Amino acid sequence: LQEVTASSRHYVDRLFDLDPQKVLQGVIDMKNAVIGNNKQKANLIVLGAVPRLLYLLQQESSSTELRTECAVVLGSLAMGTENNVKSLLDCHIIPALLQGLLSPDLKFIEACLRCLRTIFISPVTPEDLLYTDSSVISHLMGLLSRSQYTQEYICQIFSHCCKGPDHQTILFNYGAVQNIAHLLVSTSNKVRMQALKCFSVLAFENPQVSMTLVNVSVDGELLPQIFVKMLQRDKPIEMQLTSAKCLTSMCRAGAIRTDDPCIVLKTLPCLVRMCSKDRLLEERVEGAETLAYLIETDVELQRMASITDHLIVMLADYFKYPSSVSAIADIKRLDHDLKHAHELRQAAFKLYASLGANDEDIRKKIIETENMMDRIVNGLSESSIKVRLAAVRCLHSLSRSVQQLRTSFQDHAVWKPLMKVLQNAPNEILVVASSTLCNLLLEFSPSKEPILESGAIELLCSLTQSENLALRVNGIWALMNMAFQAEQKIKSDILRGLSTEQLFQLLSDSDVNVLMKTLGLLRNLLSTRPHIDHIMSTHGKQIMQAVTLILEGEHNIEVKEQTLCILANIADGTTAKELIMTNDDILQKIKYYMSHSNAKLQLAAMFCISNLIWNEEEGSQERQDKLRDMGIVDILHKLSQSSDPNLCDK
Numbered sequence: 001l002q003e004v005t006a007s008s009r010h011y012v013d014r015l016f017d018l019d020p021q022k023v024l025q026g027v028i029d030m031k032n033a034v035i036g037n038n039k040q041k042a043n044l045i046v047l048g049a050v051p052r053l054l055y056l057l058q059q060e061s062s063s064t065e066l067r068t069e070c071a072v073v074l075g076s077l078a079m080g081t082e083n084n085v086k087s088l089l090d091c092h093i094i095p096a097l098l099q100g101l102l103s104p105d106l107k108f109i110e111a112c113l114r115c116l117r118t119i120f121i122s123p124v125t126p127e128d129l130l131y132t133d134s135s136v137i138s139h140l141m142g143l144l145s146r147s148q149y150t151q152e153y154i155c156q157i158f159s160h161c162c163k164g165p166d167h168q169t170i171l172f173n174y175g176a177v178q179n180i181a182h183l184l185v186s187t188s189n190k191v192r193m194q195a196l197k198c199f200s201v202l203a204f205e206n207p208q209v210s211m212t213l214v215n216v217s218v219d220g221e222l223l224p225q226i227f228v229k230m231l232q233r234d235k236p237i238e239m240q241l242t243s244a245k246c247l248t249s250m251c252r253a254g255a256i257r258t259d260d261p262c263i264v265l266k267t268l269p270c271l272v273r274m275c276s277k278d279r280l281l282e283e284r285v286e287g288a289e290t291l292a293y294l295i296e297t298d299v300e301l302q303r304m305a306s307i308t309d310h311l312i313v314m315l316a317d318y319f320k321y322p323s324s325v326s327a328i329a330d331i332k333r334l335d336h337d338l339k340h341a342h343e344l345r346q347a348a349f350k351l352y353a354s355l356g357a358n359d360e361d362i363r364k365k366i367i368e369t370e371n372m373m374d375r376i377v378n379g380l381s382e383s384s385i386k387v388r389l390a391a392v393r394c395l396h397s398l399s400r401s402v403q404q405l406r407t408s409f410q411d412h413a414v415w416k417p418l419m420k421v422l423q424n425a426p427n428e429i430l431v432v433a434s435s436t437l438c439n440l441l442l443e444f445s446p447s448k449e450p451i452l453e454s455g456a457i458e459l460l461c462s463l464t465q466s467e468n469l470a471l472r473v474n475g476i477w478a479l480m481n482m483a484f485q486a487e488q489k490i491k492s493d494i495l496r497g498l499s500t501e502q503l504f505q506l507l508s509d510s511d512v513n514v515l516m517k518t519l520g521l522l523r524n525l526l527s528t529r530p531h532i533d534h535i536m537s538t539h540g541k542q543i544m545q546a547v548t549l550i551l552e553g554e555h556n557i558e559v560k561e562q563t564l565c566i567l568a569n570i571a572d573g574t575t576a577k578e579l580i581m582t583n584d585d586i587l588q589k590i591k592y593y594m595s596h597s598n599a600k601l602q603l604a605a606m607f608c609i610s611n612l613i614w615n616e617e618e619g620s621q622e623r624q625d626k627l628r629d630m631g632i633v634d635i636l637h638k639l640s641q642s643s644d645p646n647l648c649d650k
Contacts, residue, residue, distance in 0.1 A: 020066065023056070024069065035076060054070075056070050075115035085122040098116070101140075109146065113150055117157050127167065131167065138174055141179045144180070162198075172202065172212075181223065183195035197242055200249070210249055210255040224247065225262075230243035244267050244271050245286075247266070258301055272287075291351055303359060311351075318345060318348035319345060322337040342384045363404060364403070373411070376398075376414070385426065388429055405446075409447060416454075437456070438477045456482070457479070458497055460478045461498050464476050469511055476506060485524075504542070515555070515559055522543065533574055544570075547567060552589075557600060561600050568607035568608045580608070581612065587627075594639070602647055613627065
């Protein structure tokens with residue numbers, strides 16, 4: 001190191017010369033020495049060139065030429081490795097450069113912006129450094145009119161530093177849309193491209209921005225029309241892709257309809273084109289991920305995409321050919337693509353998940369694509385968390401098909417890797433994997449038995465205790481599916497696994513979804529007579545307590561109806577009936593709901609009564625007498641005059 005740095009030391013020494021002309025020449029020589037030379041850049045940083053360059057840059061007494069050359073050298077140092085950028089950040093380069101933007105000299109401003117751009121596009125620079133002082137954003141907006149260079153660099157800084165809704169809102173409120181829109185028709189290709197990127201990050205998942213963009217026009221042309229022009233095949237690929245992203249965000253935000261020709265005839269086909277194996281890896285990844293987002297919630301777009309350019313078959317290549325045909329001659333490119341092949345697999349799984357979200361025929365086509373199930377199963381155990389998540393999403397989408405649950409899912413024992421994924425995955429994977437498990441536990445699914453044997457009850461009961469709402473819902477939902485028409489042992493295992501305490505916890509959950517699924521579970525547990533009697537003999541007291549609790553609480557109609565249906569199931573038991581007949585409080589509640597203003601609740605309450613009074617069942621006479629004494633018959637007379645035919649019949 002000493003030898004190497006010795007040869008570079010004279011560059012740094014000259015920065016301290018008393019003659020300003022010699023200092024300027026020293027900076028210019030340093031600039032020429034570091035261009036494209038990472039070793040030289042590292043040497044100069046180690047020797048302490050950065051603090052001195054920053055000092056000269058900030059000195060009022062320095063000539064504008066010297067300050068500009070300092071900014072150029074610092075920009076060149078920032079072009080090196082990530083460690084270089086870290087060293088520059090440690091010397092507080094950003095405040096110094098931002099201060100430089102207040103200078104009247106345009107060349108100096110451009111040099112500062114170029115250096116800022118280089119620093120902000122580095123992954124080691126925290127985006128928030130741009131937002132620490134709000135006057136910076138408004139000053140940058142003001143500099144947009146100065147030159148094509150300021151436009152290019154500022155748009156690039158904005159698009160790299162806009163991460164998430166908070167940043168979008170700040171830029172939006174400072175007039176980003178109005179200030180950047182006219183740059184889309186700039187004579188400079190670079191400026192047009194950077195402005196387009198700005199809009200793509202500003203509009204992403206942001207309805208407020210998207211709704212504004214639809215009505216903005218430049219030279220009498222609306223932005224969506226300008227974006228469509230930038231989608232054309234003769235434009236650079238990056239431009240096509242980025243404008244497709246803008247239109248996709250606007251469509252998902254509801255600013256453009258899903259059946260608008262600019263989506264159906266322009267954006268969707270453009271994104272499908274990007275999935276072709278002639279495109280570079282990152283284009284194929286971005287194309288597939290954007291398309292997956294565009295069609296995710298619209299069945300018509302899913303159908304359209306599935307029959308465009310044999311997309312389903314084309315995606316199979318994502319697993320086979322990481323490099324495009326044109327890139328195979330380039331060994332460096334080949335190496336890069338092999339390292340990033342997992343990104344392609346992730347993108348393909350995501351797009352398959354969106355394609356198969358609703359349509360049975362599309363799911364069938366996806367599953368019949370060569371080795372598809374094996375690919376998903378392999379994806380579930382990949383080291384990349386993003387691939388695992390995308391594979392689980394894909395599996396979840398396909399698991400909505402009754403046909404596939406009975407066939408392909410069974411043939412490939414998909415439940416095995418799925419259970420493994422559920423063992424200790426991060427929450428975002430757990431949520432999708434547990435949703436898939438819910439589907440695999442439906443009563444017509446042959447996977448139900450083996451899943452039970454592999455310890456699913458314990459796993460699902462633990463999910464119901466999660467802090468994460470989606471996991472609680474899925475845990476209880478899967479148990480509800482598991483209990484449907486299940487044998488008594490499974491039902492007892494579920495009750496034992498959950499514990500009465502946890503059951504009460506779930507019944508008093510603040511989320512109505514959790515409550516409804518827990519009631520659904522209770523209803524499924526309390527079906528078929530022997531099961532009802534068995535469960536009520538062991539847990540009767542607690543269950544009756546829970547029912548009372550809910551009928552007295554402030555709950556919506558669906559919750560109360562579900563609870564009355566549980567009571568009707570209990571009333572259908574042979575010995576369980578007595579738990580209702582000996583509980584005057586519950587009987588009064590049933591009577592109250594028979595006269596309720598809502599017909600659904602009246603019907604559910606009458607089910608309870610009818611299950612208590614069957615003539616052929618033992619003790620029916622005593623039960624009928626007790627109910628008669630309570631005035632139930634009078635209510636029935638009144639209901640038989642009802643205008644609602646269902647109530648009347650019952």
